[in-house]
Amino acid sequence: MLLIALALLACKREARELRTDPPATDALNGVVPMANRINGGLPRIFIAQGSPYENNAYQLGQGKRLYDWFNCKGCHANGGGASGPALTDGRWRYGPDPVSIFLTIRDGRPHGMPAFANRLTTEQIWQLTGYVRTMGAYSAQTAAPSRNDEMQSRPAENRAPAATEIRMPPSR
Amino acid sequence: MRALATSLALLCAGCTGSQTVLAPMGPQAAQLNWLLWSFILICGIIWLLVMFVLVLALRYAAVPSQRGERRAAVIVGVSVAASALVIIVLTVMSYAATRGLSVAADDPLVIRLRGYQWWWEVTYTDRRPDRMLVTANEIHVPVGHPINIELSAADVIHSFWVPNLVGKQDLIPGRRNDLTFTASRPGVYRGQCAEFCGLQHAHMALLVIAEEPAAFEAWRDAQLQVARPPETIEQEAGRTFFVSQPCAACHTVRGTNAAGTLGPDLTHVASRRTIAAGLLETTRGSLAAWIADPQTIKPGNNMPMVTMTPEQLRAVSAWLVDLQ
Ligand SMILES: [Cu+2]
Numbered sequence: 001m002l003l004i005a006l007a008l009l010a011c012k013r014e015a016r017e018l019r020t021d022p023p024a025t026d027a028l029n030g031v032v033p034m035a036n037r038i039n040g041g042l043p044r045i046f047i048a049q050g051s052p053y054e055n056n057a058y059q060l061g062q063g064k065r066l067y068d069w070f071n072c073k074g075c076h077a078n079g080g081g082a083s084g085p086a087l088t089d090g091r092w093r094y095g096p097d098p099v100s101i102f103l104t105i106r107d108g109r110p111h112g113m114p115a116f117a118n119r120l121t122t123e124q125i126w127q128l129t130g131y132v133r134t135m136g137a138y139s140a141q142t143a144a145p146s147r148n149d150e151m152q153s154r155p156a157e158n159r160a161p162a163a164t165e166i167r168m169p170p171s172r
Numbered sequence: 173m174r175a176l177a178t179s180l181a182l183l184c185a186g187c188t189g190s191q192t193v194l195a196p197m198g199p200q201a202a203q204l205n206w207l208l209w210s211f212i213l214i215c216g217i218i219w220l221l222v223m224f225v226l227v228l229a230l231r232y233a234a235v236p237s238q239r240g241e242r243r244a245a246v247i248v249g250v251s252v253a254a255s256a257l258v259i260i261v262l263t264v265m266s267y268a269a270t271r272g273l274s275v276a277a278d279d280p281l282v283i284r285l286r287g288y289q290w291w292w293e294v295t296y297t298d299r300r301p302d303r304m305l306v307t308a309n310e311i312h313v314p315v316g317h318p319i320n321i322e323l324s325a326a327d328v329i330h331s332f333w334v335p336n337l338v339g340k341q342d343l344i345p346g347r348r349n350d351l352t353f354t355a356s357r358p359g360v361y362r363g364q365c366a367e368f369c370g371l372q373h374a375h376m377a378l379l380v381i382a383e384e385p386a387a388f389e390a391w392r393d394a395q396l397q398v399a400r401p402p403e404t405i406e407q408e409a410g411r412t413f414f415v416s417q418p419c420a421a422c423h424t425v426r427g428t429n430a431a432g433t434l435g436p437d438l439t440h441v442a443s444r445r446t447i448a449a450g451l452l453e454t455t456r457g458s459l460a461a462w463i464a465d466p467q468t469i470k471p472g473n474n475m476p477m478v479t480m481t482p483e484q485l486r487a488v489s490a491w492l493v494d495l496q
Contacts, residue, residue, distance in 0.1 A: 019467040019477040026479070069434055070421070119421040121476045149327075149345075 016058040020123050024049070029122045031099050037107070040099045046126075053130035054098070057143045060157070063131025064145035066124055070116065078153045079135045084113065087135050088154060096136065101129045131157075191362040193335040197382070200273055200338045200353045207269040211262065218258065273339060277318030277352050283311060284322045287330030287343040287365070290372040290473055291436055291449040296392070305395050306424070308436035310444045311380045314388035315358050323349040328370065334363035334380050342367055355382035362450075371472035377450025398427030399439045399495050410491030413484050422475070425495070435475060442495045448473070460489035 020028065024045055033040035052059050067073065075084035085093060094100045094109060105125050108115030116125065131145060134157040144157050188195050196202040284295040296305040313319050323332055325343040333340040338353035355361075365376035383391070402408040411428060414420060420430035426439040441447065442454055448470055452458040464485055466475040480488070 016472075018471050019465070022477075022479045025477075118416060119418055121418055121478055124418075124476055 014057060017052060017056075025122050028126060031102055033099065033103055037103055038095045038100050039097055040103075042099055046098075053126040054133070055141070055143045057145065059127050060130050060134055060143055060145040062124070063127035063129070064157075066120070066128050067131055070120065070128075072128075075112075080154065087132055090136055090138055092136075096133070098129050098133065101132050102126065105129065105132075190360055191335055191364070195336055197336045197359060197361060198338065198354045198356050201336055203269045203272070204339050207266055210265060214258065214262065270339070273341075273352060275352060277320065277354075280318040280320035280352065281313065282320045282322065283313075284324070285311070285332060285343065287323075287325040287327075287332075287369070287376075288474075289327050289370050290365070290376040290470070292376070292378045293326075293436070303396060305392065306437045307395060307440065308444070309378050309446065309449050311378065312388055312391050313355055313380060313382050314385040315355050315382050317385065318352060318354045321351045321353070323351060329367050330365045330369050330376070331367035332363065333366040334361050334378075336361040337380060340366050355380070358382050358384060360445075364450075372470055375449055375451050375470055377446075379445060379450070394443070394496075395440055399425045401427075402491055403494070404490070406487050407491040407494055409484075410487035410489070413480070413488050414491065417480075418476070418478055419488075438492065438495065440495055442493050454493075456489050456493040459492050460485055463488060463492075 027045040028043055030043045031040055032043075046053070053063075072084075075082055076087050079088035080086050081089075090096075092100070094104055102125055104113060105120070105128055106115065106117050106122075120128070134141060134145065137157075141157075147156070193201070193205060193208065196205040282297045284297060286293040286295070292309050294307050294309070294311050296303075296307075298304055321332070321341075323341055323343040324347070325345045327345065329345070330343040331340055332343060332351065336359075337355055338351060341349050341351045343349065359382055361380045361382065363378050363380060365373055367373075369376065402411050414423075414425070415429045420428075420432060422432040422434040424431050424433060424437045424439065426437075430438075441459075444454055446452060447454050447458060447462055448466075451470060452462065462469055463478075464480075465477055466473060467477055
């Protein structure tokens with residue numbers, strides 16, 4: 001009996017939400033940024049939905065696909081940085097929290113980060129936000145995006161810390 | 173008796189149609205069809221023989237004896253030799269029949285077919301770069317002209333199989349496979365991805381439309397044109413919406429600023445018979461339904477739901493259905 005009960009526990013599969021309803025999408029777009037457009041309040045619906053863009057493997061996997069499809073790689077490489085800053089080193093010009101990253105992708109940043117508001121849907125921007133946060137995470141997570149198709153150039157996203165080398169703090 | 177008749181009728185229904193190996197419409201398919209029937213015939217005869225001998229053996233069980241054993245050894249020896257012979261003959265036959273399938277013909281029309289989850293990108297090559305052509309989910313070919321298909325895949329393994337024309341061949345990421353076929357009669361032949369490739373594998377069909385060379389050239393010239401300009405104010409609004417929204421990041425419409433390559437080319441989307449890889453017939457209604465909510469129609473596919481107002485949806489569908 002116990003064994004069967006245990007086996008049945010494994011039947012619960014992670015739910016995949018393939019799309020959000022339009023009102024939910026509008027609500028998800030309603031982040032409340034601080035005046036300097038860094039950090040701010042998460043939309044209430046983000047928490048109400050159970051933060052799927054933080055802990056749902058499907059959403060993170062979609063983010064990973066979009067990171068490739070929308071050529072974030074062209075400027076940020078696999079996270080190590082190129083003409084754009086590194087995303088895996090744990091240091092953020094505009095803050096590590098979801099709202100800052102969401103605003104970065106949606107509205108762009110002055111020194112060369114293009115705005116994606118007209119090229120990605122709100123849902124996709126959140127998927128990317130979640131994925132970018134797993135790239136630079138300092139603690140391990142159980143939800144992970146799909147495996148790399150190419151050779152692995154850094155530790156997998158669900159392993160922490162993501163940064164491969166410990167650098168000295170910036171001396172400013 | 174009636175059951176027999178129904179099952180026979182059902183069986184025969186498989187002998188005609190636009191997606192069957194039993195109605196070959198080209199030399200390659202005819203060869204494969206011949207191979208299939210020879211195998212069925214040879215193996216059928218062997219099966220009958222074996223059954224006959226089995227019945228004999230059961231009916232007249234032999235009394236063990238010295239002479240009987242020697243005879244048994246001879247019979248076993250002869251059977252082994254016969255089996256080996258049959259296998260060799262079948263091997264040679266299948267080699268002969270499939271040898272020509274991936275050999276390039278003289279002066280073929282070269283078409284590149286790339287598999288995506290879950291649609292097909294079709295590229296017509298030409299020595300003149302301005303006559304290169306990209307379309308999706310529908311391959312037009314001239315009757316009687318050898319076609320060389322170069323198969324590749326963008327994400328996972330897919331498989332090309334249009335049974336009326338030619339046998340199966342996989343599309344493999346990072347690799348090119350070649351396939352040669354000729355359509356000998358005009359018609360519409362259906363194919364379907366034949367290698368499981370994810371959630372929407374079952375909704376990944378494509379059509380091969382074989383037409384007379386003149387009709388094919390006319391089709392090709394029409395497809396080479398840029399998208400026709402909008403005629404009504406509504407269509408104009410549809411185009412403006414399309415190029416300023418995420419649609420343009422994924423789709424190309426030649427003649428506009430939309431140049432994305434993540435989804436099917438839509439320059440002449442309304443000239444194609446179906447949308448979403450064979451899922452829906454192309455009408456204004458189906459276009460609007462698809463754009464309004466692609467994830468409910470084909471769950472998990474790679475086109476997101478873009479939020480828009482009913483007016484915007486009407487406008488964009490009015491424009492797209494005009495892209496003949
Ligand atoms: Cu498939």
